[in-house]
Amino acid sequence: MECFEVTGGVRLAGRVRVTGAKNSALKLMAAALLAPGRTAVDEVPDILDVAIMSEVLRRLGCAVEYTRTPGSGGGGRVVIDVPDEPSTETDYDLVRRMRASICVLGPLVARCGSARVALPGGDAIGSRGLDMHIAGLERLGATIDSEHGFLVATAPRLSGTAIWLDFPSVGATENLVMAAVLAKGTTVVDNAAREPEIVDLCAMLTAMGARIDGAGTSTITVEGVDELVPVTYTAVPDRIVAGTWAIGAVMTRGDVVVERGVPGHLTVALDKLADAGAQVSVTPDGFRVVMDERPRCVDVVTLPFPGFPTDLQPMAVALAAVSTGTALVTENVFEGRFMFVNELVRLGASVRIDGHHAVVRGRERLSSAPVVATDIRAGAGLVLAGLVSDGVTEVQEVHHVDRGYPDFVEQLKGLGAQVERVSRPG
16 A cells, blocks of 8 residues: 655745646547547646556557656656557446546447447546436437446437537536537537636547537537548646645745646636735746745635636645635535545544535644545645644555646655655555
């Protein structure tokens, strides 16, 4: 069992580089299935989820190579050589480990006319059903059944249609857009997700020859084409990793320049940090966050983009735990996001949960203790909490963090933190 040993009391200061977004890179890799030949994606983070997606694609018949780029902060290039006739079945042993692997469903149905995809697993942060994925594909003309833990979809060729999403689901929007690019006719997806990762996927699909309008708005229009071509593309910077470093700077009263951070992707989050007392400024290569005193508590409400990201909610709770005053953190996206709060309380945080609200009373400093990461972002939030605790905090189950943060320990050390990855008897 590997753990992080985090020594508290150190101020984060320096520069840190952000690679491509995990939540974009995985979908860009899936999109490569839409065109036979060699597609290359740059700035792909060297994380466990990328390794899992690479294996998913290999078992579909693709050749996949990943090469790290020196000095990239944990990023690299993935080259995917897609065969003329890929396999159409994904294995449960891989899909259960990462929910994002469901995103191969749309490309496989669109290009091959069928797909057999195992029902996914992923983080334990609440129910995330596939109803909108299934309903949208059925609107496009697919026949979908569930058997023995698999979704089985068939369609000789999809046909364009109008689709309304009950919720602006990122995953459903991505799957349906990837399916629609090869459908016959025009597809309109209303109440679509607007996240930067959606815009990124649509930009790559457009470079491959797709005809897409409205990416980044609530209505995306796709005019189907007969075929796409492979491309070389660079993934958008990871706004969640950038936001993690920004919040870490405020919590530790530090001074951090986030290279390749895009302020426009974190408008609400950076505004909240400014309200907490931080100095936030745009730099030529990203943005800078400086904090000289104890932060003030600020209320946070998570919402789909452009609202405050649910993936930054654990860090927001950790920030409130060491701020002056009382904060109300409201979770509107994933009902299981507060699972990590019990671990934060072990560090001395004062947090009370009431439904989808958390009332957090700030304290000057937390107290070190062994804690367990329950998902990717909870793990990162607990590490930040460890940085403002007395003594040494041991964060267990760090494989979760490895799924989302490349070179996490190395980058923290580069900012002056005292963090070590250690092995313990299982």
